[in-house]
Amino acid sequence: MYKIIPKEIREQILSRIKNDGIAVPKAASDAGVASGTVYAWLSGESKTTGCDQLKLARVQRECQGLYEIIGKLTVAVEKSKKGRL
Numbered sequence: 001m002y003k004i005i006p007k008e009i010r011e012q013i014l015s016r017i018k019n020d021g022i023a024v025p026k027a028a029s030d031a032g033v034a035s036g037t038v039y040a041w042l043s044g045e046s047k048t049t050g051c052d053q054l055k056l057a058r059v060q061r062e063c064q065g066l067y068e069i070i071g072k073l074t075v076a077v078e079k080s081k082k083g084r085l
Contacts (some may be wrong), residue, residue, distance in 0.1 A: 023061070024042070
């Protein structure tokens with residue numbers, strides 16, 4: 001047996017994945033929806049928009065992680081410069 005997911009919930013889940021970079025399993029479990037269902041939504045959406053939302057969300061998460069690494073390295077370099085003066 002399956003349950004009908006309201007359109008608002010579906011849009012909220014997809015928005016969290018696309019805009020916030022939340023992982024599909026996390027967004028699905030938070031909403032009480034099977035992750036396979038969310039993957040199916042994304043798959044169907046990518047056919048109509050021409051954009052693979054899963055790849056986009058993954059790249060956004062990776063980019064955020066790289067920004068954090070760059071920030072930490074910048075702080076470390078600045079500290080080392082101050083130590084030499």
